[in-house]
Amino acid sequence: MILNQLCADDHRTCQTLTEMTSRHLPQEGLGRLRQYVKSDDIWRPDDQSDRVYFVQRGQVTVLYADAQGHETVLRTVEAGQLLGELCFCAPEHSLRETFARATVETMALEVKYSEFVNYLQGDLMALQELLFTFCTRLGQTERRAEILMYRSADARLSRLLLQLAETRGHPHKAQPGPVKLHVSHDELAQMAAMSRAHVTVTMGKLREQGLVSYERNRPLIVNLPQLAAYISKS
Amino acid sequence: MILNQLCADDHRTCQTLTEMTSRHLPQEGLGRLRQYVKSDDIWRPDDQSDRVYFVQRGQVTVLYADAQGHETVLRTVEAGQLLGELCFCAPEHSLRETFARATVETMALEVKYSEFVNYLQGDLMALQELLFTFCTRLGQTERRAEILMYRSADARLSRLLLQLAETRGHPHKAQPGPVKLHVSHDELAQMAAMSRAHVTVTMGKLREQGLVSYERNRPLIVNLPQLAAYISKS
């Protein structure tokens, strides 16, 4: 009854789950350990989708670049999580179409898709965990799509901040209240698919209204409840 | 070695796979059969995510409505497919946040989440198929997000048309060539998150360039190769 128990709590439980698959991997003899320095590409648009990665240290962003070179972040994969899982349903020789790029020094175990599948056959536990990984990411991606549907700047930004605060925010002291985030205006721009300049302008307005607070070289602080209220009455 | 074999071909194979889960369900004693007429809601934003549906006849769209009531289509679920799968990773008593609405007369088997999980425990086959369903939908949703990242009308529309043509298009005669789609400008507007009027304007331009062709009460015909070329050189 694993499926039942594990996710009874909240989304954080699920995030932990997505990390279990890598812990359950056999320790040796599977895959190759890779090292990347900051802004190394793990894969590029015309690489084949024939392998998965288990990020063991560092952080990776999956991003999509249009013809003009504008890059938009599709997902951020943290240490302990699976990367490149889309090859489970991709055609055999399909291409990535995206970049995966290390944001900091990163270590990842590279496993050929076919090897990983072999390993999964015998492990019901791992299969179930993988299912949670997909489900979690589907939910996240749908929320990203929700954000991108809005055309006004503050609708996009405020919703993005809310989502970031909920998923990757360290609750400041006692919850529920302010949440700290380490993210630059430039990164926000890439995630909300808007220009850096206009992120700064819009963030300024949110700051005036007390929904967020930040200064030079200080972490961004999101006032979760007020921001949620602001969005819902918009 | 099911995982290996089934998706070696192309994306269509995967779509078939997502339909298998419902075929493998025990025929009796599980869930309740529900009937819906056109534009009935299967669920609403404040319903609980405590059940899944197997669409047996008809078609369902999952859509998100903002505060102003603008509705955007997140996904379209065809007969034979699973609907409402997000409850696998949602907190136990979480809400849908979206609408699921029948676009035509629809019949669906409603199964409580807990019952379905019970059933999955004993069926490795079904578990693997479910994994494919998630993987396929994650891929589709990422492509939707890709589309929504573009801010110009013809970038969004042309990419949406390409995606629709690839996934749900009947190849016209012999492939590869024109593809027929049954979709109104209004529906395109909801999927690309733009206004109906501007869809009409933009479609007119695409028609002038020979990338699509349509008339009153004629199906929309997408010229796949030319459209793909147009996008990649944009």
Next chain:
DNA sequence: CAGTTGACGTTAGCCCGCTAACGACGGTTT
């Protein structure tokens, strides 16, 4: 057959986000 509905077509004016460019400031490197 008149009335109704749904889908495509068109336009004027406004609003808003982007581009491009430059400035200020802190931290790090040499």
Next chain:
DNA sequence: AAACCGTCGTTAGCGGGCTAACGTCAACTG
């Protein structure tokens, strides 16, 4: 100390999509 870089701040002008409204045409409805 000087040079450099990354981050935030600010603005003018422009392009483009939205709103709102109305027109046209075909098919369905009674």
